[in-house]
Amino acid sequence: MTTHPPPMALLAELTHRCPLQCPYCSNPLELLKANAERDTDFWKAVMDEAAALGVLQIHFSGGEPTLRRDLPELVAHASKVGLYTNLITSAVLLDEAKLRILAEAGLDHVQVSIQGADAQSADRIAAYEGAHAKKLEVARLVPQLGMALTLNAVVHRQNLNRLDEIINLAVELGAGRLEVAHVQYHGWALANRAALIPDEAALARADAIVAERREALRGQLVIDYVLPDLHADLPKTCMDGWGSRFINIAPDGRVLPCHAADSIPGMSFERAGERELGAIWDASDAFQRFRGTEWMQEPCRSCDRRDVDFGGCRCQALALVGDATATDPVCHRSPHHARIREAALAEAAAPPPDFRYRRP
Ligand code: SF4
Ligand code: FES
Numbered sequence: 442m443t444t445h446p447p448p449m450a451l452l453a454e455l456t457h458r459c460p461l462q463c464p465y466c467s468n469p470l471e472l473l474k475a476n477a478e479r480d481t482d483f484w485k486a487v488m489d490e491a492a493a494l495g496v497l498q499i500h501f502s503g504g505e506p507t508l509r510r511d512l513p514e515l516v517a518h519a520s521k522v523g524l525y526t527n528l529i530t531s532a533v534l535l536d537e538a539k540l541r542i543l544a545e546a547g548l549d550h551v552q553v554s555i556q557g558a559d560a561q562s563a564d565r566i567a568a569y570e571g572a573h574a575k576k577l578e579v580a581r582l583v584p585q586l587g588m589a590l591t592l593n594a595v596v597h598r599q600n601l602n603r604l605d606e607i608i609n610l611a612v613e614l615g616a617g618r619l620e621v622a623h624v625q626y627h628g629w630a631l632a633n634r635a636a637l638i639p640d641e642a643a644l645a646r647a648d649a650i651v652a653e654r655r656e657a658l659r660g661q662l663v664i665d666y667v668l669p670d671l672h673a674d675l676p677k678t679c680m681d682g683w684g685s686r687f688i689n690i691a692p693d694g695r696v697l698p699c700h701a702a703d704s705i706p707g708m709s710f711e712r713a714g715e716r717e718l719g720a721i722w723d724a725s726d727a728f729q730r731f732r733g734t735e736w737m738q739e740p741c742r743s744c745d746r747r748d749v750d751f752g753g754c755r756c757q758a759l760a761l762v763g764d765a766t767a768t769d770p771v772c773h774r775s776p777h778h779a780r781i782r783e784a785a786l787a788e789a790a791a792p793p794p795d796f797r798y799r800r801p
Contacts, residue, residue: 443723445732447495448688451524452700453484455512456504456692461531462568462798463556465595465630465637468504469703477693481511483714485518487690490718492522496688502529504692507539513546520547527552529593532579533572540579544586552591552620553580557599558606566599568798577614584615591618597637598793601647608654612662619662621651623669626785627760628701632797635788644672671785674778675746676753676769683731683751688722696721698728701756705765731755731765738766740774 457472488499499519506512507530519526527550528543540551555576557563563573583590592611596604604621611619624630624637639647651666658664667677680687680699689697695710696718697703703710708730711721722728730736734747741752752758753769761770762777770777 443494443719445684445723447719448491448722449496449686450498450500450688451487451491451496452500452502452687452689453487453506453515454502454504454689454691454700455484455506455509455515458508459504459531459799460508460533460569461505461572462800463566463595464633464796464798465597465624466799467625467628467630467700468799469701470628471703472504473692478509479692479694481514483694484511484515487713487718488515488519488522488524490713491688492524494719494722496524498525498527500527500529505531505534507532507534513542516543516548517546520549525549530554531567531572532576533569535575535579537582540582540586544588548588550589550591551580551583552593553583554593554595555580555607555610556595558603558610562600562603566796568796577610580614580616589618590614590616591620592616593620593622595622595624596639596647597624598639598643598789599637601639601643604647604650605654608650608658608662608664612658616662618665620665621647621667622665623667625754625757626671627754627757628704629797629799631760634785635791636793636796638671638785638789639669640789641672641786644669670754670757670769670771671782673771674773676750676757676771678750679754679757679769683755684722684728685732688718696725696727698731699756702727704756705759736766738768740772741768744774 456478457468516526526548529552532553553576556566560573564570594607626634655664684698689700690713694712696713697710708727710727711725737752741747755765758767758769759765761781768775770781
């Protein structure tokens with residue numbers, strides 16, 4: 442029994458290794474090497490604890506989780522302990538035989554990321570020749586092998602003009618869900634903001650396309666669409682609230698409230714296996730730090746939305762304002778909102794510079 446309601450989902454970051462070099466990579470700036478990764482028995486013990494704690498879903502993620510040779514064994518174990526299993530993958534290292542093994546191990550759901558609507562531009566964004574064709578080949582097989590498919594398209598100024606075609610692709614591949622995810626501008630993506638941020642006209646066109654296609658595809662394809670932060674006036678409820686529904690485990694076994702939490706200076710993270718997962722969730726400094734509303738400064742402290750968005754994203758507040766306890770500057774009440782928004786819009790109005798790729 443935990444004092445706080447148990448987490449709903451566990452993000453198992455099996456590795457930081459990845460064959461792609463996306464300019465909006467959401468992994469930490471300091472990547473862990475393969476020799477820091479935890480072994481099969483570690484992850485199995487984590488899953489046992491998570492299931493006992495009340496976790497319902499496990500997301501196998503990375504980096505690229507299919508680089509782990511023990512992935513089928515981990516999926517089988519998750520399935521055995523009753524977790525709903527989702528694989529978050531770029532798909533470039535998969536083929537029919539590997540996918541079949543994962544399906545037979547009990548994999549329920551696959552989320553394939555795509556970088557665009559056509560091979561030439563998508564492969565340029567991923568800096569991986571042949572990636573797009575491979576992704577389509579694998580994605581098409583997912584429903585054929587009895588698993589649910591979500592397509593995840595990270596969108597920005599260099600692919601947003603092909604949004605209609607991206608939606609067509611999701612339909613054609615048999616996806617049940619399409620996530621149209623605007624880039625989150627912290628971590629590596631912040632260094633590429635000028636190359637990625639769309640202007641307001643492009644954004645308005647995308648909003649209209651999503652509204653129209655959602656209606657037309659009702660009952661066939663669910664389209665998740667979240668406004669890009671730098672064009673919004675209210676922040677997202679990041680992670681559904683810190684320490685509220687999600688628990689992340691990094692490749693080296695550290696337990697984090699969100700995948701970017703180790704960018705926040707002065708925080709320490711306990712390791713799974715060294716203390717019960719439920720105790721880490723309930724009482725560790727990392728999970729308590731921004732849980733609820735007690736930690737807030739003004740204007741959040743006295744705002745009537747403080748229990749709705751919890752002040753937005755801590756990692757974004759740190760990246761853009763230099764203070765993880767500040768109001769997320771996406772919020773119009775933040776004293777930094779206007780300055781940051783103007784800077785972002787000026788970048789969107791200028792020609793895009795070259796990408797700074799995420800070289801391994
Ligand atoms: Fe949310 Fe804080 Fe803005 Fe209020 S002031 S809307 S709590 S971010
Ligand atoms: Fe860390 Fe939003 S990504 S709190």
